[in-house]
Amino acid sequence: MSLIEYLFIASLIIIWVVILVNIVLGIGGYLYSKEMDNTWIDTQLEYYPMVSIMVPAHNEGIVIEKTVRSLLSFDYPVDRYEVIVINDNSTDDSAKTLKCIQDEGHPVCLKVINTDAVTGGKGKSNALNIGYKESVGEFIAIYDADNTPEKKALLYLVTTLVRDDKLGAVIGKFRTRNKEHNLLTKFVNIETLFFQWMAQAGRWKLLKLCTIPGTNFILRRRIIDEIGGWDTKALAEDTEISFRMYRMGYRIMFMPKAVTWEQEPQTIKVWLKQRTRWAKGNIYVIFKDLKYVFDPKSGPVKFDIIYFTAIYIFGLTASVVSDVLFIFGLTHLITINVVGYSLILWFLAYVVYILSISMALMLEKGELYAENILIAMLMYFTYSKLWAVVTLMGLYHYIKDRILKTEVKWYKTERF
Structure with a gap:
């Protein structure tokens, strides 16, 4: 196989690892929701x-x-x-x-x-x-x-x-x-x-x-x-x-x-500014606490550092890479012999993505309806991809501020 084919397969594997982790968490969320429904808080x-x-x-x-x-x-x-x-x-x-x-x-x-x-x-x-x-x-x-x-x-x-x-x-x-x-x-x-x-x-x-x-x-x-x-x-x-x-x-x-x-946020401009700040802030925390992944006494911090790193760095990167290579392969701009087999994996990932969101909507009263499912289907190709842009912008500003030693200031979200 070519380097591009290895890259394509690697990105699909990363996507599926993230999806499987989220499926397990989704099941946990469902169980906790049912537990709360049956719990009276005094x-x-x-x-x-x-x-x-x-x-x-x-x-x-x-x-x-x-x-x-x-x-x-x-x-x-x-x-x-x-x-x-x-x-x-x-x-x-x-x-x-x-x-x-x-x-x-x-x-x-x-x-x-x-x-x-x-x-x-x-x-x-x-x-x-x-x-x-x-x-x-x-x-x-x-x-x-x-x-x-x-x-x-x-x-x-x-x-x-x-x-x-x-x-x-x-x-x-x-x-x-x-x-x-x-x-x-x-x-x-x-x-x-x-x-x-x-x-x-x-x-x-x-x-x-x-x-x-x-x-x-x-x-x-x-x-x-x-x-x-x-x-x-x-x-x-x-x-x-x-x-x-x-x-x-x-x-x-x-x-x-x-x-x-x-x-x-009600506009893309305001949303990008807010989410870039979040990404930059979380990247700061990841790098600050990365050492605890190797500390046997760090306990639950390990999972969250790995989880956030997987989401912000590997998951979003793999999502964009797989989509770009997949489209290039279909349009014959590049040759990927595994596209046919991977199409099934890609489509299954998309289906599981929709099902996971549907489960979350089901747990919130009044949110599981046809329009929201259609919006979720659209999110994969639009909103979710914007997070890759946000992560890159957050990483850029984090590195820039580290080099220039910029003082932290208010990043106010515009109100409407």
């Missing part, structure tokens, strides 16, 4: 711990009022939680909006920390560290500035964490508020459901692993004290702190009954 506690909810925000005037009012309306004792908004170097009317809410005199304590380019403006991790110094809670909850959590979300997070000392954090589920806006938001809606029911629920059920998603989660104060705060060099501060918790021996649990609704 939200009555003898003692309700003090919770500090932190909201890092930079020029979030469009969405911040709705978010803060949602956070002030939780079904949780009003004297047992506080809301801290870190209005970080904003140049819009966020400070004025937040001051108006404060002046209304809510029973829940609302703290607003306004920073400028000198005292803040250095990214989400730095903003969280600033807010943490002003917090008093035994538990710390984090919400992004565009979130509208359901009333019982905090209660589900707290009661789950309180009852298991092995848990370092509990994460909730996030849903797409603007999923019907256009085709892109419909893609994102399906992607987020697939990720949460496969990677989050599946890993929790089978491996007792989860990754903090950046919003709608709660963790123990003592963990932040022990690790010294958030890594200000990390763009994906959620993934980074997850790995540090693993190494401390804690677990991170997925609690799908704790739901928040968030706004997703």
Whole structure:
């Protein structure tokens, strides 16, 4: 066989390895979903711990009022939680909006920390560290500035964490508020459901692993004290702190009954910028923690490092390579004698991809219908391929920043 044929077969093997891992995780997600359906969560506690909810925000005037009012309306004792908004170097009317809410005199304590380019403006991790110094809670909850959590979300997070000392954090589920806006938001809606029911629920059920998603989660104060705060060099501060918790021996649990609704990008330009930041941040974490793959004491960190590397580096590369070579082979631009046999494997991979997404949609009430299946079929050839571009851009910016020693700054997602 020629080098091109070996490359084509290798890419198919990598794709199938990733698919098979995801099938196993999908089965785990299904089992966990059924387990949750049959589980009643007792939200009555003898003692309700003090919770500090932190909201890092930079020029979030469009969405911040709705978010803060949602956070002030939780079904949780009003004297047992506080809301801290870190209005970080904003140049819009966020400070004025937040001051108006404060002046209304809510029973829940609302703290607003306004920073400028000198005292803040250095990214989400730095903003969280600033807010943490002003917090008093035994538990710390984090919400992004565009979130509208359901009333019982905090209660589900707290009661789950309180009852298991092995848990370092509990994460909730996030849903797409603007999923019907256009085709892109419909893609994102399906992607987020697939990720949460496969990677989050599946890993929790089978491996007792989860990754903090950046919003709608709660963790123990003592963990932040022990690790010294958030890594200000990390763009994906959620993934980074997850790995540090693993190494401390804690677990991170997925609690799908704790739901928040968030706004997703509505244009390709905004989506690319946001996802490139995610990819760059996760690449930083992968390289930072790669050494733990060879550490016998690293425990579950190994699986996640290998899993994220497979997804971000090998899986996406193999997907693009196989598709390009397959098309070139069919159009006779190159000669690949194994195309005929591989067509069956390629088609089966596509079918399994659709079935996996369908399973995730089935687990979310009201999401399994014909239009979503058709959108999922289209995603393979369009949206999924964009992730390869995102990964390359993320890797480029990671290397560039390492060489130039660029300081971390806010990468704000445009709101609509």
